[in-house]
Amino acid sequence: MDIKYMKRALDLAKKGMGYTNPNPMVGAVIVKDDKIIGEGYHQLYGSHHAEVNAFKNATEDVAGATMYVTLEPCSHYGKTPPCANAIVEKRIKKVVIGLKDPNPLVAGKGIEILRNNDIEVVTGVLEEEGRKLNEIFLKYITTKLPFCILKTAMTLDGKIATHTGDSKWITNELSRAYVHHLRHRVSGIMAGIGTLLADDPMLNTRLIDCEGKDPHRIIVDSKTRLPLEARILNMESTARTIVATTEEADKEKIKQLNNKGVEIIITPLNNGRVDLNYLMKELGQRKIDSILLEGGGSLNYSALEAGIVDKMLAFIAPKIIGGNEAKTPVEGKGLAYMKDAILLQDIEVQHFNNDIMIEGYLRREW
DSSP: OHHHHHHHHHHHHGGGTTTSTTSOOOEEEEEETTEEEEEEEOOSTTSOOHHHHHHHTOSSOOTTOEEEEEEOOOOSOSSSOOHHHHHHHTTOSEEEEEEOOOOTTTTTHHHHHHHHTTOEEEEOTTHHHHHHHTHHHHHHHHHSSOEEEEEEEEETTSOSSOTTOOOTTSSOHHHHHHHHHHHHHSSEEEEEHHHHHHHOOOOOOOOSSSOOOOOEEEEEOTTOOOOTTOGGGSSOOSSOEEEEEETTSOHHHHHHHHHTTOEEEEEOEETTEEOHHHHHHHHHHTTOOEEEEOOOHHHHHHHHHHTOOOEEEEEEESOOOOOTTSOOSSOSSOOSOGGGOOOOEEEEEEEETTEEEEEEESOOOO
16 A cells, blocks of 8 residues: 555656756655545645645545655755644654655654654655656755756667768657657756757757746857857747856857856866866756756767766667768767776666667766
Protein backbone atom coordinates (compact mmCIF):
# COMPACT_ATOMS: atom_id res chain seq x y z
CA MET A 1 0.00 0.00 0.00
CA ASP A 2 2.88 2.36 0.76
CA ILE A 3 4.23 1.88 -2.76
CA LYS A 4 0.79 2.41 -4.29
CA TYR A 5 0.21 5.73 -2.58
CA MET A 6 3.80 6.92 -3.03
CA LYS A 7 3.48 6.31 -6.77
CA ARG A 8 0.43 8.56 -6.74
CA ALA A 9 2.38 11.21 -4.83
CA LEU A 10 5.20 11.03 -7.41
CA ASP A 11 2.70 11.42 -10.25
CA LEU A 12 1.34 14.53 -8.53
CA ALA A 13 4.85 15.92 -8.03
CA LYS A 14 5.53 15.71 -11.77
CA LYS A 15 2.75 18.24 -12.40
CA GLY A 16 5.03 20.93 -11.00
CA MET A 17 7.77 20.19 -13.56
CA GLY A 18 9.24 23.42 -14.89
CA TYR A 19 7.42 25.67 -12.44
CA THR A 20 9.12 25.05 -9.09
CA ASN A 21 12.82 25.69 -9.88
CA PRO A 22 15.00 26.07 -7.89
CA ASN A 23 12.67 24.32 -5.42
CA PRO A 24 11.99 20.58 -5.72
CA MET A 25 8.93 18.91 -7.21
CA VAL A 26 6.90 17.45 -4.35
CA GLY A 27 3.63 15.54 -4.18
CA ALA A 28 1.54 14.64 -1.12
CA VAL A 29 -1.34 12.23 -0.58
CA ILE A 30 -3.46 11.90 2.60
CA VAL A 31 -5.00 8.47 3.22
CA LYS A 32 -7.59 7.52 5.85
CA ASP A 33 -9.28 4.13 6.16
CA ASP A 34 -7.56 3.01 2.90
CA LYS A 35 -9.08 5.92 1.01
CA ILE A 36 -7.44 9.03 -0.43
CA ILE A 37 -9.01 12.06 1.24
CA GLY A 38 -6.59 14.75 0.11
CA GLU A 39 -3.97 15.40 -2.57
CA GLY A 40 -1.63 18.23 -3.41
CA TYR A 41 1.62 19.16 -5.11
CA HIS A 42 4.05 22.06 -5.16
CA GLN A 43 2.68 24.08 -8.06
CA LEU A 44 4.89 27.15 -8.29
CA TYR A 45 8.09 28.50 -6.74
CA GLY A 46 7.17 30.62 -3.73
CA SER A 47 3.65 29.18 -3.42
CA HIS A 48 2.23 26.68 -0.92
CA HIS A 49 4.03 23.38 -0.59
CA ALA A 50 2.50 20.02 -1.45
CA GLU A 51 1.53 19.16 2.13
CA VAL A 52 -0.39 22.41 2.63
CA ASN A 53 -2.20 21.99 -0.70
CA ALA A 54 -3.15 18.44 0.29
CA PHE A 55 -4.66 19.75 3.53
CA LYS A 56 -6.57 22.42 1.61
CA ASN A 57 -8.02 19.81 -0.74
CA ALA A 58 -8.97 17.33 1.99
CA THR A 59 -12.56 16.11 1.83
CA GLU A 60 -12.77 15.27 5.54
CA ASP A 61 -10.96 15.68 8.87
CA VAL A 62 -7.33 14.54 8.43
CA ALA A 63 -6.72 13.77 12.12
CA GLY A 64 -5.41 10.22 12.48
CA ALA A 65 -4.65 9.88 8.75
CA THR A 66 -1.44 8.85 7.00
CA MET A 67 0.37 11.32 4.74
CA TYR A 68 2.55 10.16 1.85
CA VAL A 69 5.03 12.80 0.71
CA THR A 70 7.80 12.40 -1.87
CA LEU A 71 10.33 14.59 0.02
CA GLU A 72 10.94 15.19 3.71
CA PRO A 73 8.64 17.99 4.98
CA CYS A 74 10.47 21.28 5.47
CA SER A 75 11.28 22.48 8.97
CA HIS A 76 12.28 26.08 8.37
CA TYR A 77 10.63 29.38 7.54
CA GLY A 78 11.28 30.38 3.96
CA LYS A 79 8.73 31.81 1.56
CA THR A 80 6.19 29.62 3.42
CA PRO A 81 5.90 28.31 7.02
CA PRO A 82 7.35 24.87 7.95
CA CYS A 83 5.29 21.96 6.64
CA ALA A 84 6.44 19.70 9.49
CA ASN A 85 4.70 22.01 11.96
CA ALA A 86 1.51 22.00 9.89
CA ILE A 87 1.50 18.18 9.90
CA VAL A 88 1.77 18.17 13.69
CA GLU A 89 -1.03 20.75 14.04
CA LYS A 90 -3.33 18.71 11.78
CA ARG A 91 -2.75 15.64 14.00
CA ILE A 92 -1.55 13.35 11.23
CA LYS A 93 -0.78 9.93 12.75
CA LYS A 94 1.84 8.62 10.30
CA VAL A 95 4.06 10.11 7.58
CA VAL A 96 5.61 8.02 4.80
CA ILE A 97 8.52 9.81 3.09
CA GLY A 98 10.14 8.96 -0.20
CA LEU A 99 13.40 10.88 0.09
CA LYS A 100 15.17 12.71 2.91
CA ASP A 101 15.85 16.36 2.06
CA PRO A 102 19.59 17.12 1.67
CA ASN A 103 18.91 20.85 2.05
CA PRO A 104 21.11 21.90 5.02
CA LEU A 105 18.14 23.87 6.36
CA VAL A 106 16.14 20.63 6.59
CA ALA A 107 18.42 17.53 6.47
CA GLY A 108 16.51 15.39 8.95
CA LYS A 109 15.09 18.22 11.03
CA GLY A 110 11.61 17.77 9.53
CA ILE A 111 11.63 14.07 10.46
CA GLU A 112 12.89 14.94 13.93
CA ILE A 113 9.98 17.35 14.51
CA LEU A 114 7.49 14.69 13.49
CA ARG A 115 8.99 11.97 15.68
CA ASN A 116 9.31 14.31 18.64
CA ASN A 117 5.56 14.78 18.39
CA ASP A 118 4.82 11.04 18.44
CA ILE A 119 4.16 10.79 14.69
CA GLU A 120 5.27 7.51 13.13
CA VAL A 121 7.71 8.13 10.25
CA VAL A 122 8.69 5.72 7.48
CA THR A 123 11.41 6.75 5.02
CA GLY A 124 12.92 5.46 1.77
CA VAL A 125 9.73 4.39 -0.04
CA LEU A 126 10.47 4.57 -3.81
CA GLU A 127 13.55 6.59 -2.88
CA GLU A 128 15.36 6.01 -6.20
CA GLU A 129 12.33 7.22 -8.19
CA GLY A 130 12.18 10.33 -6.02
CA ARG A 131 15.89 10.92 -6.40
CA LYS A 132 15.71 10.81 -10.19
CA LEU A 133 12.65 13.05 -10.25
CA ASN A 134 14.51 15.72 -8.27
CA GLU A 135 18.06 15.17 -9.54
CA ILE A 136 18.26 18.85 -10.50
CA PHE A 137 17.30 20.01 -7.01
CA LEU A 138 19.56 17.48 -5.29
CA LYS A 139 22.68 18.71 -7.09
CA TYR A 140 21.86 22.40 -6.86
CA ILE A 141 20.91 22.43 -3.17
CA THR A 142 24.14 20.65 -2.18
CA THR A 143 26.62 22.31 -4.56
CA LYS A 144 24.96 25.54 -5.76
CA LEU A 145 25.96 24.46 -9.27
CA PRO A 146 23.50 23.85 -12.13
CA PHE A 147 22.65 20.28 -13.15
CA CYS A 148 23.88 20.10 -16.75
CA ILE A 149 22.21 17.91 -19.39
CA LEU A 150 24.04 17.57 -22.71
CA LYS A 151 21.55 16.87 -25.50
CA THR A 152 22.52 15.96 -29.01
CA ALA A 153 20.78 14.55 -32.06
CA MET A 154 22.68 12.59 -34.69
CA THR A 155 22.25 10.32 -37.67
CA LEU A 156 23.07 6.62 -37.48
CA ASP A 157 26.56 7.40 -38.77
CA GLY A 158 27.12 10.00 -36.04
CA LYS A 159 26.55 13.27 -37.90
CA ILE A 160 24.77 16.36 -36.55
CA ALA A 161 24.62 18.10 -39.94
CA THR A 162 25.53 17.50 -43.58
CA HIS A 163 28.79 18.81 -45.04
CA THR A 164 26.85 21.94 -46.13
CA GLY A 165 25.69 22.59 -42.55
CA ASP A 166 22.07 21.53 -43.10
CA SER A 167 20.59 19.95 -39.97
CA LYS A 168 16.80 20.34 -40.27
CA TRP A 169 15.64 17.90 -39.32
CA ILE A 170 17.67 14.94 -38.10
CA THR A 171 15.08 13.60 -35.66
CA ASN A 172 11.32 13.24 -35.99
CA GLU A 173 8.56 15.42 -34.54
CA LEU A 174 8.06 13.19 -31.51
CA SER A 175 11.71 13.46 -30.52
CA ARG A 176 11.69 17.22 -31.00
CA ALA A 177 8.54 17.56 -28.89
CA TYR A 178 10.28 15.70 -26.07
CA VAL A 179 13.18 18.17 -26.24
CA HIS A 180 10.75 21.06 -25.81
CA HIS A 181 9.44 19.40 -22.65
CA LEU A 182 13.06 19.30 -21.47
CA ARG A 183 13.43 23.00 -22.23
CA HIS A 184 10.30 23.63 -20.17
CA ARG A 185 11.75 21.71 -17.23
CA VAL A 186 15.18 23.38 -16.98
CA SER A 187 16.12 26.91 -15.91
CA GLY A 188 18.55 27.61 -18.72
CA ILE A 189 19.47 26.52 -22.23
CA MET A 190 23.05 26.95 -23.41
CA ALA A 191 24.44 27.16 -26.93
CA GLY A 192 27.71 28.28 -28.46
CA ILE A 193 28.18 31.22 -30.79
CA GLY A 194 28.79 28.82 -33.70
CA THR A 195 25.25 27.45 -33.36
CA LEU A 196 23.82 30.97 -33.15
CA LEU A 197 25.65 32.12 -36.27
CA ALA A 198 24.74 28.98 -38.24
CA ASP A 199 21.09 28.50 -37.25
CA ASP A 200 19.88 31.74 -35.59
CA PRO A 201 17.72 29.69 -33.16
CA MET A 202 15.14 31.15 -30.75
CA LEU A 203 16.01 28.69 -27.96
CA ASN A 204 12.49 28.92 -26.59
CA THR A 205 9.88 26.36 -25.55
CA ARG A 206 7.19 25.38 -28.01
CA LEU A 207 4.73 22.86 -26.58
CA ILE A 208 1.57 21.61 -28.21
CA ASP A 209 -0.36 20.62 -25.09
CA CYS A 210 0.42 23.71 -22.95
CA GLU A 211 2.10 27.10 -23.15
CA GLY A 212 5.33 26.07 -21.47
CA LYS A 213 8.08 28.14 -19.85
CA ASP A 214 11.05 29.51 -21.76
CA PRO A 215 14.45 28.74 -20.21
CA HIS A 216 16.95 31.55 -19.77
CA ARG A 217 19.13 31.69 -22.88
CA ILE A 218 22.89 31.42 -22.27
CA ILE A 219 25.24 32.03 -25.18
CA VAL A 220 28.91 31.12 -24.92
CA ASP A 221 30.58 33.79 -27.03
CA SER A 222 34.25 34.45 -26.23
CA LYS A 223 34.58 37.46 -28.54
CA THR A 224 31.00 38.83 -28.55
CA ARG A 225 30.24 37.94 -32.17
CA LEU A 226 26.50 37.62 -31.47
CA PRO A 227 24.68 39.73 -34.11
CA LEU A 228 22.39 42.43 -32.73
CA GLU A 229 19.72 41.24 -35.19
CA ALA A 230 19.79 37.67 -33.82
CA ARG A 231 16.31 36.35 -33.10
CA ILE A 232 17.00 35.70 -29.42
CA LEU A 233 17.63 39.45 -28.98
CA ASN A 234 14.45 40.49 -30.77
CA MET A 235 11.68 38.27 -29.43
CA GLU A 236 9.06 38.49 -26.70
CA SER A 237 9.92 36.27 -23.76
CA THR A 238 10.03 36.53 -19.99
CA ALA A 239 13.31 34.60 -20.01
CA ARG A 240 16.61 36.41 -19.74
CA THR A 241 19.39 36.35 -22.33
CA ILE A 242 22.88 35.92 -20.89
CA VAL A 243 26.09 36.16 -22.90
CA ALA A 244 29.15 34.54 -21.39
CA THR A 245 32.29 36.11 -22.78
CA THR A 246 35.90 36.95 -21.86
CA GLU A 247 38.18 39.91 -21.41
CA GLU A 248 38.83 39.73 -25.17
CA ALA A 249 35.25 40.85 -25.83
CA ASP A 250 34.53 44.02 -27.76
CA LYS A 251 33.69 46.67 -25.11
CA GLU A 252 31.45 48.62 -27.48
CA LYS A 253 29.59 45.43 -28.41
CA ILE A 254 29.02 44.73 -24.70
CA LYS A 255 27.38 48.15 -24.36
CA GLN A 256 25.15 47.45 -27.35
CA LEU A 257 24.13 44.08 -25.92
CA ASN A 258 23.42 45.68 -22.55
CA ASN A 259 21.17 48.18 -24.28
CA LYS A 260 19.16 45.23 -25.59
CA GLY A 261 18.70 43.91 -22.06
CA VAL A 262 21.38 41.23 -22.29
CA GLU A 263 23.20 40.21 -19.11
CA ILE A 264 26.95 39.85 -19.55
CA ILE A 265 29.14 37.42 -17.63
CA ILE A 266 32.87 37.93 -18.17
CA THR A 267 34.87 34.82 -17.28
CA PRO A 268 38.63 34.27 -17.12
CA LEU A 269 40.25 32.87 -20.24
CA ASN A 270 40.68 29.11 -20.37
CA ASN A 271 42.76 28.10 -23.40
CA GLY A 272 41.50 31.24 -25.12
CA ARG A 273 37.85 30.40 -24.41
CA VAL A 274 35.15 31.00 -21.80
CA ASP A 275 35.96 29.26 -18.52
CA LEU A 276 32.94 26.95 -18.23
CA ASN A 277 33.53 26.03 -14.57
CA TYR A 278 33.61 29.72 -13.64
CA LEU A 279 30.46 30.22 -15.70
CA MET A 280 28.61 27.41 -13.85
CA LYS A 281 29.37 29.06 -10.50
CA GLU A 282 28.09 32.41 -11.78
CA LEU A 283 24.90 30.86 -13.15
CA GLY A 284 24.31 29.02 -9.87
CA GLN A 285 24.57 32.30 -7.98
CA ARG A 286 21.85 33.65 -10.28
CA LYS A 287 19.53 30.79 -9.19
CA ILE A 288 19.84 28.94 -12.49
CA ASP A 289 19.68 25.38 -11.17
CA SER A 290 19.80 23.48 -14.46
CA ILE A 291 21.18 23.76 -17.97
CA LEU A 292 20.16 22.02 -21.18
CA LEU A 293 23.30 22.17 -23.30
CA GLU A 294 22.35 22.25 -26.98
CA GLY A 295 25.77 23.10 -28.34
CA GLY A 296 27.70 22.05 -31.38
CA GLY A 297 30.61 19.64 -31.38
CA SER A 298 33.11 22.21 -30.12
CA LEU A 299 31.12 23.39 -27.09
CA ASN A 300 30.07 19.83 -26.28
CA TYR A 301 33.71 18.73 -26.15
CA SER A 302 34.67 21.73 -24.02
CA ALA A 303 31.86 20.95 -21.58
CA LEU A 304 32.87 17.31 -21.28
CA GLU A 305 36.52 18.26 -20.91
CA ALA A 306 35.64 20.77 -18.17
CA GLY A 307 33.63 18.12 -16.32
CA ILE A 308 30.43 20.17 -16.05
CA VAL A 309 28.12 17.60 -17.68
CA ASP A 310 26.00 15.42 -15.37
CA LYS A 311 23.75 13.66 -17.85
CA MET A 312 23.69 13.03 -21.59
CA LEU A 313 20.77 12.46 -23.93
CA ALA A 314 21.71 11.22 -27.39
CA PHE A 315 18.95 11.01 -29.99
CA ILE A 316 19.82 8.73 -32.90
CA ALA A 317 17.80 8.82 -36.12
CA PRO A 318 17.90 5.90 -38.62
CA LYS A 319 19.48 8.05 -41.33
CA ILE A 320 22.88 8.03 -43.01
CA ILE A 321 24.42 11.10 -44.65
CA GLY A 322 28.18 10.42 -44.61
CA GLY A 323 30.85 12.99 -45.38
CA ASN A 324 34.33 13.60 -43.96
CA GLU A 325 33.43 17.25 -43.39
CA ALA A 326 30.03 16.60 -41.82
CA LYS A 327 29.96 17.74 -38.17
CA THR A 328 29.83 15.26 -35.30
CA PRO A 329 28.33 15.65 -31.78
CA VAL A 330 31.66 15.93 -29.96
CA GLU A 331 34.69 17.38 -31.71
CA GLY A 332 37.64 19.33 -30.30
CA LYS A 333 41.03 17.68 -29.87
CA GLY A 334 39.56 14.43 -28.56
CA LEU A 335 41.14 11.76 -26.39
CA ALA A 336 44.27 9.92 -27.44
CA TYR A 337 43.50 6.51 -25.97
CA MET A 338 40.37 4.38 -25.84
CA LYS A 339 41.08 3.55 -22.18
CA ASP A 340 40.45 7.24 -21.39
CA ALA A 341 37.02 7.31 -23.07
CA ILE A 342 34.25 9.02 -21.09
CA LEU A 343 31.85 6.37 -19.83
CA LEU A 344 28.14 6.75 -19.19
CA GLN A 345 26.36 4.83 -16.44
CA ASP A 346 22.77 3.92 -15.52
CA ILE A 347 21.83 3.71 -19.19
CA GLU A 348 18.20 3.86 -20.30
CA VAL A 349 16.85 3.64 -23.85
CA GLN A 350 13.60 5.15 -25.13
CA HIS A 351 11.97 4.98 -28.55
CA PHE A 352 10.28 7.90 -30.30
CA ASN A 353 8.81 6.05 -33.26
CA ASN A 354 11.91 5.17 -35.32
CA ASP A 355 14.23 7.43 -33.33
CA ILE A 356 16.15 6.09 -30.34
CA MET A 357 17.20 8.13 -27.30
CA ILE A 358 20.05 6.87 -25.12
CA GLU A 359 20.13 8.45 -21.66
CA GLY A 360 23.08 8.08 -19.33
CA TYR A 361 24.86 9.78 -16.47
CA LEU A 362 28.45 10.88 -16.25
CA ARG A 363 28.11 10.94 -12.47
CA ARG A 364 25.42 10.62 -9.82
CA GLU A 365 26.85 11.98 -6.61
CA TRP A 366 23.66 13.52 -5.27
